[in-house]
Amino acid sequence: MIPVTKPFLPPQEEYNKLISDIWCRQWLTNNGPLVNDLELKLKEYLRVPHLLYLSNGTIALQIAIKALGLKGQIITTPFSYVATTSSIVWEGCTPIFVDIDEQTFNIDAKKIEAAISENTVAILATHVYGNPCDIEKIQIIADKYNLKVIYDAAHCFGTLYKGKSVFAYGDICTTSFHATKLYHTVEGGAVFTNDPSLLKTMAYMRNFGHDGPEKFQGLGINGKNSEFHAAMGLVNLNYIDDILIKRKELSLHYDFTLKNLKKQKQVIYNDTVYNFGYYPIVLDSEEITLMMIQELEKNLIFPRRYFFPSLINLPYVEFIELPLSESISKRVICLPLYHTMTFEDVDLISRLLLRVQNN
Numbered sequence: 001m002i003p004v005t006k007p008f009l010p011p012q013e014e015y016n017k018l019i020s021d022i023w024c025r026q027w028l029t030n031n032g033p034l035v036n037d038l039e040l041k042l043k044e045y046l047r048v049p050h051l052l053y054l055s056n057g058t059i060a061l062q063i064a065i066k067a068l069g070l071k072g073q074i075i076t077t078p079f080s081y082v083a084t085t086s087s088i089v090w091e092g093c094t095p096i097f098v099d100i101d102e103q104t105f106n107i108d109a110k111k112i113e114a115a116i117s118e119n120t121v122a123i124l125a126t127h128v129y130g131n132p133c134d135i136e137k138i139q140i141i142a143d144k145y146n147l148k149v150i151y152d153a154a155h156c157f158g159t160l161y162k163g164k165s166v167f168a169y170g171d172i173c174t175t176s177f178h179a180t181k182l183y184h185t186v187e188g189g190a191v192f193t194n195d196p197s198l199l200k201t202m203a204y205m206r207n208f209g210h211d212g213p214e215k216f217q218g219l220g221i222n223g224k225n226s227e228f229h230a231a232m233g234l235v236n237l238n239y240i241d242d243i244l245i246k247r248k249e250l251s252l253h254y255d256f257t258l259k260n261l262k263k264q265k266q267v268i269y270n271d272t273v274y275n276f277g278y279y280p281i282v283l284d285s286e287e288i289t290l291m292m293i294q295e296l297e298k299n300l301i302f303p304r305r306y307f308f309p310s311l312i313n314l315p316y317v318e319f320i321e322l323p324l325s326e327s328i329s330k331r332v333i334c335l336p337l338y339h340t341m342t343f344e345d346v347d348l349i350s351r352l353l354l355r356v357q358n359n
């Protein structure tokens with residue numbers, strides 16, 4: 001069986017060593033030493049000034065919206081995981097969808113201005129599959145209309161834009177360390193900001209608003225993560241460079257074995273060092289997409305229609321016609337890509353796809 005992804009698992013002894021230390025300290029959660037150590041090591045590895053380690057990438061988005069005090073309309077992309085939109089709605093704001101760029105699959109920055117109204121307060125854009133948005137253009141628009149910018153960078157561990165981690169851009173950037181991500185802490189996420197006072201607000205927010213045991217700074221939630229999760233993050237960080245290299249090698253092998261497949265590939269934005277987070281292909285029609293999925297599944301290979309459906313179809317948002325995201329979401333498949341996958345697996349998947357095309 002070849003699933004779309006398999007979580008990276010480090011040598012068990014290395015994880016067990018950190019777990020034994022937890023047993024000795026009997027400190028399981030609430031800003032423990034491993035959480036602190038992970039935050040320091042992540043800052044060092046990513047070369048970012050500030051981050052907070054959180055329980056998941058969805059709470060990261062919710063805390064970002066709350067910390068910026070957003071109330072009103074938030075411009076966003078319909079081509080993302082549901083958490084991008086659901087967080088906006090969960091925080092009592094209204095998502096205003098703007099269609100995507102046909103090549104990068106990110107929100108089309110050229111179309112943002114037309115969607116701005118007097119109630120617009122922010123732009124929440126996803127760096128889709130780890131590919132940076134048009135960060136400069138989005139910032140120019142945000143400055144012109146006095147809007148906040150949040151990036152959902154759930155797919156972006158390891159991506160650099162203009163020589164810096166892509167996590168360093170936006171008023172707040174969020175990520176996910178879920179087990180399906182190339183770097184993970186089982187469950188987990190983070191917020192990044194360059195603004196120390198926003199960081200402080202979010203630090204209170206992730207811990208119920210506590211300012212000491214009996215005093216509260218403001219409204220908070222439980223966004224903390226545990227020592228067990230941090231332990232996985234610390235051990236996995238030792239392997240991140242290997243993980244990134246292996247994904248690149250597998251992706252380049254797909255490029256080679258699929259060179260005769262009729263498809264569209266995502267165009268990676270200028271000045272980017274890409275992390276090979278996913279291997280998406282967009283086929284000519286939904287019909288051929290479904291035929292290819294069926295053929296793979298018959299052979300116990302499970303790709304994913306990611307992202308499908310386009311988020312304008314969610315039952316709790318107002319539907320509007322956004323043809324590019326609708327069309328791409330119907331024709332996209334993310335092919336299997338994970339650390340322990342072999343080049344032979346890539347060969348097999350490619351042969352099956354080509355067989356469907358050629359029959």
Ligand SMILES: Cc1ncc(COP(=O)(O)O)c(C=O)c1O
Pocket residue numbers: 056057058059080081083084126152154155175176177178188189
């Ligand atoms: C683009 C995007 N945003 C947000 C999330 C939510 O992250 P988490 O699962 O850690 O809550 C995901 C997770 O898959 C995602 O892909």
